[in-house]
Amino acid sequence: xxxxxxxxSRLGILPFRNKVLLPGAIIRIRCTSPSSVxxxxxxxWQREEKGLIGILPVRDAAESTTAVGPVLSQGVGSDSGERSxxxxxxxxDSQRLDVKNQQEIIHWHTRGVAARAxxxxxxxxxxSGRVTYIVVLEGxxxxxxxxxxxxxxxxxxxxxxxxxxxxxxEQVEQDPDFITLSRQFKATATELISILExxxxxxxxxxxxxETVPVHKLADIFVASFEISFEEQLSMLDSVDxxxxxxxxxxxxxxxxxxxxxxxxxxxxxxxxxxxSQKEFLLRQQMRAIKEELxxxxxxxxxxxxxxxxxxxxxxxxxxxKHAQRELRRLKKMQPQQPGYNSSRVYLELLADLPxxxxxxxxxxxxxxxxxxxxxxxxxxxxxxxxxIEYLAVRKLKPDARGPVLCFVGPPGVGKTSLASSIAAALxxxxxxxxxxxxxDEADIRxxxxxxxxxxxxxxxxxxxxxxxxxxxxxxDEIDKTGSDVRGDPASALLEVLDPxxxxxxxxxxxxxxxxxxKVVFVATANRVQPIPPALLDRMEVIELPGYTPEEKxxxxxxxxIPRVLDQHGLSSxxxxxxxxxxxxxIQRYTREAGVRNLERNLAALARAAAVRVTEQEQAVPLSKDxxxxxxxxxxxxxxxxxxxxxxxxPMAVNNHELSNTFRIASPLVVDxxxxxxxxxxPRFDDKEAAERVATPGVxxxxxxxxxxxxxxxxxxxxxxxxxxxHLTGQLGDVIKESAQIALTxxxxxxxDLKLAASDExxxxxxxxxxxxxPAGAVPKDGPSAGVTLVTALVSLFSQKRVxxxxxxTGEMTLRGLVLPVGGVKDKILAAHRCGIxxxxxxxxxxxxxxxxxxxxxxxxxxxxxxxxxxxxxxxFEGGCPWRQHSKL
Ligand code: ADP
Numbered sequence: 001x002x003x004x005x006x007x008x009s010r011l012g013i014l015p016f017r018n019k020v021l022l023p024g025a026i027i028r029i030r031c032t033s034p035s036s037v038x039x040x041x042x043x044x045w046q047r048e049e050k051g052l053i054g055i056l057p058v059r060d061a062a063e064s065t066t067a068v069g070p071v072l073s074q075g076v077g078s079d080s081g082e083r084s085x086x087x088x089x090x091x092x093d094s095q096r097l098d099v100k101n102q103q104e105i106i107h108w109h110t111r112g113v114a115a116r117a118x119x120x121x122x123x124x125x126x127x128s129g130r131v132t133y134i135v136v137l138e139g140x141x142x143x144x145x146x147x148x149x150x151x152x153x154x155x156x157x158x159x160x161x162x163x164x165x166x167x168x169x170e171q172v173e174q175d176p177d178f179i180t181l182s183r184q185f186k187a188t189a190t191e192l193i194s195i196l197e198x199x200x201x202x203x204x205x206x207x208x209x210x211e212t213v214p215v216h217k218l219a220d221i222f223v224a225s226f227e228i229s230f231e232e233q234l235s236m237l238d239s240v241d242x243x244x245x246x247x248x249x250x251x252x253x254x255x256x257x258x259x260x261x262x263x264x265x266x267x268x269x270x271x272x273x274x275x276x277s278q279k280e281f282l283l284r285q286q287m288r289a290i291k292e293e294l295x296x297x298x299x300x301x302x303x304x305x306x307x308x309x310x311x312x313x314x315x316x317x318x319x320x321x322k323h324a325q326r327e328l329r330r331l332k333k334m335q336p337q338q339p340g341y342n343s344s345r346v347y348l349e350l351l352a353d354l355p356x357x358x359x360x361x362x363x364x365x366x367x368x369x370x371x372x373x374x375x376x377x378x379x380x381x382x383x384x385x386x387x388x389i390e391y392l393a394v395r396k397l398k399p400d401a402r403g404p405v406l407c408f409v410g411p412p413g414v415g416k417t418s419l420a421s422s423i424a425a426a427l428x429x430x431x432x433x434x435x436x437x438x439x440x441d442e443a444d445i446r447x448x449x450x451x452x453x454x455x456x457x458x459x460x461x462x463x464x465x466x467x468x469x470x471x472x473x474x475x476x477d478e479i480d481k482t483g484s485d486v487r488g489d490p491a492s493a494l495l496e497v498l499d500p501x502x503x504x505x506x507x508x509x510x511x512x513x514x515x516x517x518x519k520v521v522f523v524a525t526a527n528r529v530q531p532i533p534p535a536l537l538d539r540m541e542v543i544e545l546p547g548y549t550p551e552e553k554x555x556x557x558x559x560x561x562i563p564r565v566l567d568q569h570g571l572s573s574x575x576x577x578x579x580x581x582x583x584x585x586x587i588q589r590y591t592r593e594a595g596v597r598n599l600e601r602n603l604a605a606l607a608r609a610a611a612v613r614v615t616e617q618e619q620a621v622p623l624s625k626d627x628x629x630x631x632x633x634x635x636x637x638x639x640x641x642x643x644x645x646x647x648x649x650x651p652m653a654v655n656n657h658e659l660s661n662t663f664r665i666a667s668p669l670v671v672d673x674x675x676x677x678x679x680x681x682x683p684r685f686d687d688k689e690a691a692e693r694v695a696t697p698g699v700x701x702x703x704x705x706x707x708x709x710x711x712x713x714x715x716x717x718x719x720x721x722x723x724x725x726x727h728l729t730g731q732l733g734d735v736i737k738e739s740a741q742i743a744l745t746x747x748x749x750x751x752x753d754l755k756l757a758a759s760d761e762x763x764x765x766x767x768x769x770x771x772x773x774x775p776a777g778a779v780p781k782d783g784p785s786a787g788v789t790l791v792t793a794l795v796s797l798f799s800q801k802r803v804x805x806x807x808x809x810t811g812e813m814t815l816r817g818l819v820l821p822v823g824g825v826k827d828k829i830l831a832a833h834r835c836g837i838x839x840x841x842x843x844x845x846x847x848x849x850x851x852x853x854x855x856x857x858x859x860x861x862x863x864x865x866x867x868x869x870x871x872x873x874x875x876x877f878e879g880g881c882p883w884r885q886h887s888k889l
Pocket of ligand 1: 377378379380381411412413414415416417418419525556560561595596597600
């Protein structure tokens with residue numbers, strides 16, 4: 001760092017062309033000219049103590065035209081000897097010293113800076129042998145040239161120092177102007193340093209300078225480090241006055257600061273743009289590579305064009321076409337990477353895919369053929385088929401008739417879905433099924449608005465897109481299973497769908513434009529009528545499909561299920577035969593359902609087992625030694641040829657065919673009882689179940705109705721030591737719990753009449769608790785129809801008499817003992833029949849429902865009608881109800 005130095009009165013001068021060395025700055029110069037080499041040699045190299053030289057700026061001759069002041073020419077001597085010539089120099093800053101050297105005018109500046117060599121290195125150029133120096137110089141302090149002369153080849157000057165003395169300095173430091181200026185300078189300098197340090201991420205080293213170096217020196221150091229014009233450098237050099245120097249330096253530092261800021265802004269902008277476009281470029285490259293890899297290298301633009309073409313051919317109504325075009329215009333303006341591009345595209349794809357006009361050509365409806373079709377697909381169901389034919393007939397006469405929507409109601413597996421698909425086949429239309437089971441959200445039907453992330457169209461619109469025609473037969477499956485909760489009411493959306501007035505302009509929230517559903521033929525299915533909201537039910541015509549009797553099931557199995565199952569498994573009756581007896585056994589022992597789905601499943605299990613055996617045997621046959629049993633003439637000839645039959649290679653194509661033919665004839669697999677047990681396992685149901693379960697007093701047999709049709713429900717009652725409480729188990733609902741209370745109250749009130757207690761005063765619950773259980777405990781149960789069954793179980797418990805095992809019952813009971821009618825009688829009777837029950841006790845007012853029960857079933861059952869609870873008890877116990885001698889009722 002430049003400290004204050006004692007300057008000699010004369011200094012060797014190194015001219016510095018168009019440049020200025022300021023105090024505090026460090027430069028590295030390569031000296032090659034003879035004069036400068038001489039200067040360095042004599043003034044620096046050969047001296048023992050560190051020498052000083054003066055660096056004096058000179059202006060190029062070309063620039064001299066702008067120079068002001070007298071130009072003095074002075075011949076400068078050669079290397080040999082000293083031709084001292086004196087040049088008077090003026091004292092004004094603007095004066096220039098001009099020395100003519102070898103016809104060249106040198107414009108000297110009158111002020112320079114004394115410099116000290118920090119480092120010197122000497123070199124010899126080959127092959128010329130010329131000596132050169134590399135000098136590192138540090139500027140120390142300003143001087144002014146009094147007189148310039150040549151010594152040999154280089155200049156020397158008589159100088160006078162320009163820097164202030166210590167005393168002067170101290171005086172200036174008190175000057176308030178100087179204080180303000182130096183503060184200003186330091187602030188600007190600090191700012192500059194922080195910006196530079198931030199950029200270079202260096203930690204606060206430069207800032208130390210500001211605290212340790214006197215401010216007037218700092219001014220030089222700072223300015224020396226910028227690239228400024230020669231004129232500015234000169235004027236800085238000329239600023240001997242400290243205040244002038246500081247204000248000049250502040251101005252220059254500030255200018256530099258501003259230029260750094262502007263440059264930074266620009267680079268940031270450019271960098272930002274660059275990195276964004278580079279990123280996009282990279283992503284695009286990657287996308288292209290992926291597409292190429294997938295063999296899908298058409299561009300987005302092509303896609304959009306293809307989408308537009310697809311939209312044009314979709315046949316949208318004009319208002320929707322306008323809407324679609326608006327959306328397409330938006331899409332075209334978007335970048336594929338932009339959020340919303342994809343959702344917009346998916347939406348447009350849907351608009352283009354929807355069948356606005358596309359419809360299946362409807363053939364002239366042939367009712368006879370439709371009837372044949374229905375008959376060939378379904379056994380029985382005469383009434384249902386008749387209703388379907390009527391429906392089709394009306395459609396034939398008036399194709400746009402707004403008839404009611406058919407709704408097939410019945411337990412699972414009774415053919416509701418297959419009937420609906422038969423309607424589609426009869427009409428020659430496409431068939432699609434929409435499952436509504438468990439749909440609680442209105443958006444499932446109507447879609448989500450597009451503002452939601454991941455929004456989708458509703459099931460109807462989605463289904464129509466998949467089926468791709470606007471006039472399919474659409475099955476709304478399990479319409480009774482829709483529920484409503486906070487997410488809206490799907491049933492209300494369905495109302496709009498099924499209403500011929502409204503469904504012309506069905507509004508899906510996602511689609512957001514109306515879609516005409518009026519050409520769709522709707523058919524619905526349900527397990528039960530009760531859960532269907534009345535408004536919805538009002539728009540439908542309910543067609544009930546009761547469960548099948550075992551006889552009907554047998555017929556369905558023989559005529560429809562077995563051929564279908566065999567076909568599905570690649571078999572035929574030549575491979576597998578399931579005799580009627582065995583089907584009966586499957587129905588009795590392995591299924592207890594209203595429909596035929598489990599039956600079909602069991603038959604499929606038999607077919608699978610047969611398929612395994614057939615394939616095993618087929619493989620075994622070609623290698624078997626029993627080949628001679630085969631009747632193929634081709635093989636017979638071959639066998640006759642000689643002994644090495646086993647080794648002979650028979651052409652596969654011919655051979656396979658013939659062998660399988662032969663095999664079919666040889667051993668069709670006939671299902672027997674042993675195979676049933678092996679494939680289906682031990683029997684799951686038998687007729688003895690009821691007898692075994694009612695073997696102890698306290699158990700009665702009820703008939704209930706579930707979504708799976710009618711079922712037999714046992715009711716178990718038992719008592720134990722306690723305090724007269726009633727315990728109920730078996731996942732019971734409120735209604736059934738109340739029935740149990742009523743039943744217990746009734747039995748307690750009639751205890752004496754029923755000979756359960758010696759007198760009316762005796763409490764039969766004295767010291768005991770009653771527990772009533774409804775197996776199976778895991779299935780929720782509710783409804784009033786178990787009333788009579790509960791009473792019977794309690795009477796049996798208290799009297800310790802067993803209930804008849806062949807008798808099942810159903811009916812609601814009032815507190816006074818009246819038996820009220822119940823629903824689902826047909827299904828319940830069928831269930832009783834399935835379970836081998838022969839007597840059924842029914843409320844008298846249910847007599848009318850018996851017409852619906854198939855005659856064959858009725859013929860095999862004894863139906864006992866009850867008006868009062870006593871009638872039920874009379875029939876439920878062997879030998880009547882012996883306790884009732886005189887009823888008070
Ligand atoms: P659901 O829709 O009522 O639950 P499906 O229509 O799916 O029942 O019927 C189950 C299976 O039983 C189907 O393979 C169907 O063809 C068959 N099926 C039901 N009823 C009959 C019938 N009456 N005649 C012929 N096959 C029937």
